[in-house]
Amino acid sequence: MNFSTSEENYIKAIFHLQQEEDTATTNGLAAVLKARPASITDMLKKLKSKKLVHYQPYRGFRLTSEGKKVALSIIRRHRLWEYFLSEKLKFAWDEVHDVAEDLEHVSSKKLIDKLDEFLGYPRFDPHGDPIPDSQGRIEKHQQVSLSEIPLNKTAIVCHVGDQTSALLELMKHKNIGIGTKLEVKKRFAFDQSIEVKIRQQIPFNISELLAKKIFVKYGV
Template sequence: MITLTEENYIKSIYQLGRYGTMTVSTNGIAEALETKASSVTDMVKKLAEKGYANYKRYQGVSLTLEGKKIAADVVRKHRLWEVFLVEKLNFTWDEVHDIAEQLEHIKSEKLINELDKLLDYPTHDPHGDPIPDKNGDIKKTDKILLFNLAENAKGVCVGVKDTSSSFLKYLDKHKIALGSEITVVSREDFDDSMVIQINGTMTISISQAVANNLFVKEEALD
């Protein structure tokens, strides 16, 4: 049996280590989970004993195959619930994270499969993040940060890196949503800000912080 806390640690290791492939530091986990490094050491030992993680002291942690399976499952549930909240219960994308954080731990295979069906098998959550399938596989898209688009280049908004409520509300305010077409009108060397046009209409100036937290899929120029 796996506890809720263990699941959260495994999920963190999975996400910090780019879907479980890389090795993760004790401090990194501690920061992500808002806990202390010493607590992480304890837990990581336990996860290793249980066969969910590979761990040698001072060498960082990674997940075993079994650990990755568990992590992908939790992430799958988290993201499906987020879709549910937005699609069926009128939540906005900045409201769903904390609730999905609770719902991701509900245990029932039938529940999650039926939810998947109800939502018509979505591939991405409301923030554009991919939803792992039943086997834990995720479809990778070739998204890049808006910051890396050249002047005059065009892209479609496909995701956000920062999912904080304040950032998402900022995007809402400026009518930037998943699917919006963004054109880089000009870039400013001085402060790395850029002027962009949204869906061919509104033109605004955005800071480097914004451009570095918005994923786009680049489009061919006309």
């Protein structure tokens, strides 16, 4: 019922990887956790023995439903702390993540439920990601403009702000349409432009004006 910081980081990372691809891979996880593939294999065996992942050697892995429950509780802690840091302690948007990364491993359920209450049961963290409730229920997606989504989250284009041909021409040229999967890689303070990546292509920049017209939904 209680997991080490390291185990928790693995579980959380697998959860996020699974949002993209249904099944996570050793190398993929190694990249995310900045660890060597051999270390991933070691830990996966352990998580398997604890019945937190389905895992067949060489075949990738997926969280079990127990594993998902654990992941959601870690994500709940993380996002509540992010909300606290931003809302109460007035941290800037981009400073909250690293601190929350530490705080999330303090696992007292009472602490987290009381924090939730204190914060007024917020539904989204400062990045717009939904916060699981104490039962692990989470709002699957939300729809926001491309200019508002967090970095490095896969999002799917689901709506366009208007139907002017000028807009559609530009989108066509950039190869973005409804259903396109993309990720925001970087934001540039100078002109609010953002760098996006679609499919396997090299990331490219789009203007703030365009970003505000593109609406996406994205997972947790």
